[in-house]
Amino acid sequence: MEVRIKMSAVETSEQYDYDGTYKLGEQPVHPVVLDALKGVDSQLHPGDIILDLGSGPGRLSHEAPTVNAYFIAIDGDPEAVRQYNESASSRGSSDRAHHGDIRQLEQTLSQTGVDRRRLRGAVFHRVLHVLDPQEQVDVLKQTRRALRPNSTIIVTSAADDDHKAQALRARGLYSPDAVNNCAPVMSGLPEETTFFGVHFADEKHLKNLAKSSHLRLRNQSVRRIRERSGYSDATNSYIFAEFQTPGRLFYAKEKLLDSTVRRVRRRP
Ligand SMILES: C[S@@+](CC[C@H](N)C(=O)[O-])C[C@H]1O[C@@H](n2cnc3c(N)ncnc32)[C@H](O)[C@@H]1O
Numbered sequence: 001m002e003v004r005i006k007m008s009a010v011e012t013s014e015q016y017d018y019d020g021t022y023k024l025g026e027q028p029v030h031p032v033v034l035d036a037l038k039g040v041d042s043q044l045h046p047g048d049i050i051l052d053l054g055s056g057p058g059r060l061s062h063e064a065p066t067v068n069a070y071f072i073a074i075d076g077d078p079e080a081v082r083q084y085n086e087s088a089s090s091r092g093s094s095d096r097a098h099h100g101d102i103r104q105l106e107q108t109l110s111q112t113g114v115d116r117r118r119l120r121g122a123v124f125h126r127v128l129h130v131l132d133p134q135e136q137v138d139v140l141k142q143t144r145r146a147l148r149p150n151s152t153i154i155v156t157s158a159a160d161d162d163h164k165a166q167a168l169r170a171r172g173l174y175s176p177d178a179v180n181n182c183a184p185v186m187s188g189l190p191e192e193t194t195f196f197g198v199h200f201a202d203e204k205h206l207k208n209l210a211k212s213s214h215l216r217l218r219n220q221s222v223r224r225i226r227e228r229s230g231y232s233d234a235t236n237s238y239i240f241a242e243f244q245t246p247g248r249l250f251y252a253k254e255k256l257l258d259s260t261v262r263r264v265r266r267r268p
Contacts, residue, residue, distance in 0.1 A: 024062045024087055030225045032240050033125060033156060037064045040121040040152045044069040048120045051143070052095075053102045054127025057083035061095040069121070072114050073097035074105070102127070103135055105142040119146050122153045126227070126238065129158035129199050132179050133209075136199070140213035144245050145254075153215065153243040159224055160200040162237040176200065187232065206241045214250065215243040 037060070040050060048069040052060050055073030057080045075081050075097060084097035100108030102124075109116065122143050128136050143153055158165075160176065167185035168174040179197040186196060203222055210217035221242035226235045 024057060024059060024083075027059060027228055027230065029059055029063045029125070030156075030227050030238075030240070032223065032225050033060075033123075033154065034064050036152070036154045036221070036240075036242055037066070037123065040154070041066045041068050044120050047115075047118055049114065049118045050121035050123065051119065051146070052097075053105070053122060053124050053139075053143070054130075055084060055097055056080050058087055058095070058097065060123060060125060061088055061093060062091075065091075065093065066095075071095040072112065074100045074102055074108055074112075076101055102139055103131065105139060105146060109146055116146065117148070120148050120151045122147060122151070124154070125156045126158075126236075128155055129201065130179070130197055132199060133177065133205070136209055137212045140209060140215060140243070144213055144215055147245050149245055149248045149251055151245045153245070154240075155206070155209075155243065156225065156227075156238045156240050157201045157206070158198050159237040159239045160202045161224070162198075162200060163234055164198060164236075165200045174200075201239050203239065206239055210241075210243055213243075215245060218242040218244060 037050070044050075044066075046068055049072050050066065050069050052058075052071045052073035055061070055071070055075045056077075058071075058073065061071050061073065061084065070093070073081075073084055073095065075084070076099070078099050081097040081099045084095075088095040088097075098108065098112045100111065102108070124139075128139070131139060140153070147153070164182040164185050165174060165180070168180055168182065171185070173184070174180060179199045181195050182198050183194050183196045206222055207217055209215075218241070221240070223240050225238050225240045227238060228234075229236050
């Protein structure tokens with residue numbers, strides 16, 4: 001029997017086994033991601049914030065300690081959040097995780113009481129692909145609105161040459177435009193009947209995401225990287241890219257447009 005797990009904030013805990021997988025220190029973060037983070041961090045001022053969205057138990061906080069900024073993390077799994085905060089506190093780090101759904105980023109951020117004027121970067125490391133393409137655009141738009149102008153968003157999303165995509169293709173189960181259930185081709189899963197959803201991307205998808213979310217894509221940044229899976233010895237393939245939020249003028253125009261639309265809507 002297949003158990004379909006929807007990726008809501010409370011239910012992600014059933015998909016990721018944080019007691020058995022994703023142990024901090026056992027899975028190095030790819031150097032390309034670490035370098036990108038260093039680049040962002042070096043441009044920030046003490047007290048600035050980088051969002052770690054879908055953080056898990058805090059690999060980035062653990063392995064990419066920031067110098068000038070700190071991480072505010074959001075994850076839908078309470079156990080991941082607990083492990084994140086325990087580890088950060090034990091290292092004397094100011095990084096903090098909050099429980100929430102990244103699809104409701106704006107709401108989650110207001111609940112955390114974070115100083116939004118300090119939000120100057122965001123990372124989606126191995127998480128955006130759990131969302132369907134329209135949700136990805138939606139989350140990126142919310143992230144753009146939350147961040148200051150000219151901030152960087154680092155994305156690592158499952159790529160279409162990943163071993164799971166290839167295994168699904170071989171079985172005639174692969175869909176390029178939707179979230180695929182990879183559970184049947186993932187032997188390392190604790191519960192083989194789980195719905196393990198992944199949307200596989202190519203370079204064109206990342207370009208389209210940038211366009212639809214009104215972000216600039218640093219074209220030179222787009223590349224394929226490989227990182228070990230959290231479940232087995234397999235190596236996963238990801239597309240890495242850096243997005244940039246637009247300048248002040250765009251935000252001013254967007255604000256003006258929003259308030260005009262609201263005024264028109266209020267008219268009897
Ligand atoms: C593959 S893990 C990656 C964790 C971490 N970024 C890393 O690379 O080590 C994906 C994480 O995203 C979280 N997640 C998935 N969907 C989410 C959602 N809608 N809201 C918040 N967190 C979510 C899961 O709970 C899980 O911890």
